[in-house]
Amino acid sequence: MIQGDSATMQDLARIAGVSVATVSRALSGKPGVSAATRTAITRLAQERGFAGNQQARALSTGQTGRIAVTLPRIEAEYFARILAGAAQVIHDAGLSLILETTQHEAPRQSDAIQQFLKLGVDGALLLLPTESNREISALYDSGFKFVVIDPTDQITAPMPWVTATNAMGAQRAAEHLLELGHHRIALITGEPHLFSTKERLHGVREALDNAGMSLDPALVRASTYSGPSCGYEQALDLLRLADPPTAIFGFNDRIAFGALQAAHTAKVAVPDSVSIVGFDDAEAARLVSPALTTVRQPLSTMGSTAATMLTQLISGQEPLGMHIQLATELVVRRSTAAPVLR
Amino acid sequence: MIQGDSATMQDLARIAGVSVATVSRALSGKPGVSAATRTAITRLAQERGFAGNQQARALSTGQTGRIAVTLPRIEAEYFARILAGAAQVIHDAGLSLILETTQHEAPRQSDAIQQFLKLGVDGALLLLPTESNREISALYDSGFKFVVIDPTDQITAPMPWVTATNAMGAQRAAEHLLELGHHRIALITGEPHLFSTKERLHGVREALDNAGMSLDPALVRASTYSGPSCGYEQALDLLRLADPPTAIFGFNDRIAFGALQAAHTAKVAVPDSVSIVGFDDAEAARLVSPALTTVRQPLSTMGSTAATMLTQLISGQEPLGMHIQLATELVVRRSTAAPVLR
DNA sequence: AATACTTACGTAACCGTTTGCGTGGAGTGG
């Protein structure tokens, strides 16, 4: 049942015939209250649906019970899934989540953080923050509690952050293609400045090195992770090369979907004539045809892990590790196969 | 630049040599302050990065500047897109958004609302609330400000809510199939108790009525909007009927995707042997092959419209309409075609 | 020039909770 205006502590105190101080102590579990009075007050609070005034409490204690999450775009499945994981933990911890989207704009991100300090949050989760490493570091040193998910740059200062094992995942994807017998592997990367892009690139290089091969610069294209038709043009261009690649590794699923469509446009059969691999394991990966081979990221777990670290940080415990990397996993579907011999 | 602890009004007052009351009046634009003092104080506040303590203000005024949004699941594209629209408006209004997911659980929804009253929010956006009409009505009468998006039941009481034109959209989809020459149209609906399901069903009936036809009960199956393989089994079953339908209308895109996969499993060509229509225009709708014909919902606009109504409600204005319906639009892609003659 | 009115500001109460400190009474040990 939903109840309207709730009583205040003074109301309870008056009814119970005690002072507000006693009510406060009784309800917050603090010592200095007899068992009898405590139960009486507790029951009374139940009956009247007493909830407590959060702002008064926050004003008094300095703790708001709120944690903020900033992210570029909610409607992006990638961020939404991380957010969902974090939201669950935050909810279970009895905290509330305040959300701010930055739309990939740096000033907006700064504003948001500024806003949080003002609004008073106990801590924050920063998804793909646009701040420079120096700024983030300064913020951390100022005593503000936060954890970074999927940083833009590699974080060197000692502060908590979580990512997926981007390099390892990309390496596994590349190895998968190599195992199938591919030699001409093309890459369509995301924004080159992003840490995740660099890591994935690194992973691919590692795999090729191990196989005694190297990346053909002509087959490496940069795209964007979230553009409207990201990957499509690049893939089309690659497929129309005189000596086209036998496999295309899109650095996220959106890019891979673009490549899939490009293959369709260019009337190149997937996976018979070209194999396509993505990254993320978006929902649509299993819906497209052929179903996309991709690297699964534990997005929800990334969110929940970060949130857990944050709650530890807030409660004063040092979190277990400063940098937590969550394992990625190669998911082989139908978009990859051995190359045809020519 | 990011700044740490900000000064309080007393600090400013001391420095400026005035009282806190004057500082408060100066900064909040209230009358009773000379132009000179006001500019002096304003400049001082700028310099010191004064932001004001939100909880203190909230405690004093009763206004928190926060608005809450409840929704079943963030990771569902449908809700995420509505949320994104709402978030933009809330941000632009200088308010902050506190998010609560209900995981489709009624007690959790109630708790959430209870929580909001306690935490103190100025209003709320309720997406697909599980409360009964009576409860929602009681909540509204209690003076709590909120607007409902996509209600579970039809709302009869005078309170603000927004939906898409579900009936009209479904009618257009059905008409599209009829125009192509389909006579055996199957339906895979969402949860039967949902208002949107009923409306869409209604729209289809309307279209058939107008064409002098009626729905074959054997071709109407109920599924769920968000199950894991929702629509797949139902579609498979339909396609294996002795006299299978020539078209399947899935009541959302997820269901349609399931149908698409079922057609693939059953080796029934789409759209040559069976046409498939969805509802929502999810991102993946253009990625599947064949690209899905579907009814686009203005999700982002639904969110922003609702948020705008709420801000009006909070500021005391009656919103323009109690019930705003946003137009849906049929998007014809490749999954529908004229039926083959037999 | 006396009166009334306006303006600019200070004073203090208030929002609802937490918490350090004081106090009376019960319980304990000698």
Next chain:
DNA sequence: CCACTCCACGCAAACGGTTACGTAAGTATT
């Protein structure tokens, strides 16, 4: 029986703003 401790509770001061009211100047009115 007295001092001492301890317990359960009340008092009151914070926390950082907002705002009704009071008041001293300055301005307008007659």
